Amino acid sequence: MDLHVNQLAEYYGQAPVIFGDVFKQTLQPGILGVERRTAEGYGGLVFPIEGRARFTFNGCPYEIEPGTIAHGGPDMELCKEALSERSCSFVVVHYWLPAEEVARYPLHHEHFCVRMDNYGRTLELAQQLLQEYNTPGRMAALRTKLTFFNLIYEMVISINRQFRDENSKMMAQAADYIREHYAEPLTVEKLALQFGYDRRRFTYLFERETGMSPMNYLTRVRIGRSREMLKNYSCSVAQVAEWVGYSDSFYFSRIFKKHTGISPTEFRKQG
Missing domain, CATH: 2.60.120.280 (Regulatory protein AraC)
Structure with a gap:
């Protein structure tokens, strides 16, 4: 059983x-x-x-x-x-x-x-x-x-x-997976399936270990990576958005500003 x-x-x-x-x-x-x-x-x-x-x-x-x-x-x-x-x-x-x-x-x-x-x-x-x-x-x-x-x-x-202890190890692996696959179209359902949990329990365990939901964690990883790209590369905002997993550059800009307080373009000018 x-x-x-x-x-x-x-x-x-x-x-x-x-x-x-x-x-x-x-x-x-x-x-x-x-x-x-x-x-x-x-x-x-x-x-x-x-x-x-x-x-x-x-x-x-x-x-x-x-x-x-x-x-x-x-x-x-x-x-x-x-x-x-x-x-x-x-x-x-x-x-x-x-x-x-x-x-x-x-x-x-x-x-x-x-x-x-x-x-x-x-x-x-x-x-x-x-x-x-x-x-x-x-x-x-x-x-x-x-x-x-x-x-x-x-x-x-x-x-x-x-x-x-076993769940903590699994959630650490899930966080690593998100950091490695952040550019892919990840969802809570896909992540839960990947690690053998139902959606609700995966979300609960992930929040318990990281202090945030899987999707919030994914967003933070993507925003962090996009800041690096905007600072170090001359590619367009649309290209950065695509590289970190956002097909809609306008949506990416809204999310970026929500988390940083400024738009991607303004962030690049500051750098």
Whole structure:
């Protein structure tokens, strides 16, 4: 399942998730582990400790290793297989939702796999949860509940950080692309398609990273380049306009004056 971090944050932020149990499991290489179904009524989160494995939920495979987590919904077909030469171990955390709330949160019934930043802290909490769950006493039971919610919080924050870093890199590439292709007939739709986003999300991410919309950024690049040309070359204003991506020289002149306070001709005279 393709999953956006906002869906994950909304799910775990609003759904009344209740801790079920936690255990550690190890897969030996070369041995295919088959289970008929995941736990009925429980969602499960898999936190790899070491090694690499393939988890297949309802026929959909996910390869996991430290730095990734997998989620399986209730009552799913599950097949597990170690892919590394050494054994693969992981912590499994089960949780559930009250029966009257299940229908409101479809993500509970989905399988997915996500990569996260700062996985060491997340794994530390998963192992702490395992230790506290196996410690007798009321205080340990209380600490178990608190650690479970700390684990969920850290997981969502880490995934969000990872997505933000990846989006930041992509927007930097988009800005570079605009600076290199400013003379072409660029639109937000074309740019969004080029980098694999829908129009609205591309615009939001680009503004978050640069402080301006993609089209405003393009305009600033074009005006900056046209100032250089007007200052250093004797070509006509119409030629400059065409070279920086404007087919209409009158429109170019209006945009130039809007951004600089003077017309292209006046700017050239000042230079």
